[in-house]
Amino acid sequence: MPQRLTLVSGEALDVDTSDCETVVELRVRAARAAGFVPGHVQLVCEDRVLHDHEALCNVSQSELQVVVTRIHRAADKSLYIADSDNNRIVRWVQGSEQGEVVAGRRGRGMWPWQLAKPCGVMLDSSGNLYISELDNHRISRWASNANGGEVLAGGQNLPGEPQSLTNPRSVFVDGAGNVYVADGEKHLVTKWEPDSKHGEVVAGGKAGPVGGSKPRQLGHPCGVCVDYEGNVYVSEGSMHRVTRWRQDAEWGEVVAGGKGVGSRPNQLSYPRGLFVDPVGVIYVAEAGNHRVTRWEPGANMGEVVAGGHGQGDGPGQLSKPHGVYVDEEDTVYVSELGNHRVTRWKSGERIGEIVAGGQGQGKGLHQLSSPCEIYLF
Helix, strand or coil: CCEEEEECCCCEEEECCCCCCCHHHHHHHHHHHHCCCHHHEEEEECCEEECCHHHHHCCCHHHCEEEECCCCCHHHCEEEEEEHHHCEEEEEECCCCCCEEEECCCCECCCCCCECCEEEEEECCCCCEEEEECCCCEEEEECCCCCCCEEEEECCCCCCCCCCCCCEEEEEECCCCCEEEEECCCCEEEEECCCCCCCEEEEECCCCCCCCCCCCCCCCEEEEEECCCCCEEEEECCCCEEEEECCCCCCCEEEEECCCECCCCCCECCEEEEEECCCCCEEEEECCCCEEEEECCCCCCCEEEEECCCECCCCCCECCEEEEEECCCCCEEEEECCCCEEEEECCCCCCCEEEEECCCECCCCCCECCEEEEEEC
């Protein structure tokens, strides 16, 4: 007998849960019934994301909510770009010749309506912007069409204090509203629950001032992603690797790179942006190799999916890629610090097309200046 679950949007959803043995199975069935891809579904009870079967068994189906992100055609989505040196977030409708400033319209600064070197950007299912600022040492949330942001984490710049951040480079928000921050100079990742004033360390935090390569350490984390099982993935700029930290684990496991800096298929070079798709495939923007590589779950080597033909602005080339996003059609979007642009690489193609910027470094709405992370929404 199908059970009725409730979408966060209030819609009803009939799903046969009678023989679901895992949370993953239930998510997949809920996704299919609602017309979503499985990876964009989470199960929540009283604001707590359920990740394992034991948790599911302790909750009645009527208490479950299904958190979803609606899937639209990629062509209908807009790019949100952390335009770092211009101290702004730009929304760029695909096919447009220029962008629109949606956060940081009043120049560099620390006031609620200003930004200072934004590096990370993400949106939740309601369209709220989450922004990490390197020079303001904070994470802020900007409601859709807001003139200013609300500080969610950091902003005090108090060394050693649990509420402080130091040059946060990347931000990720899950379906329950938990915010994850890659704190580059503290060599750790923190998790901030809704309305919390203190972050909880979920990766790293055991290294000294220069970072470390041991399993319990991180070295200059640059990108952070969280999958739908609650595993935290971290790209480490100075360790040339990506590590995965399972829930409540005290150490991470290497899932990409970790073989020293280099350009061989099993190596990374100064990884920056990170994207993990719904089935666990990892995409890494490598600033040192001027390429984006794709790593299947359990793989020992990566496959080049963008760039990889030396540094430059010619066909097939990238220059210091930083942000990476992959849509449901496996199209790869890449921001380039060196070329001040965002390029789009369709699956299987070796030449990208410019979709934002690419008109030289500048402040014009048709230009970008050192774009960092990107997000498609």
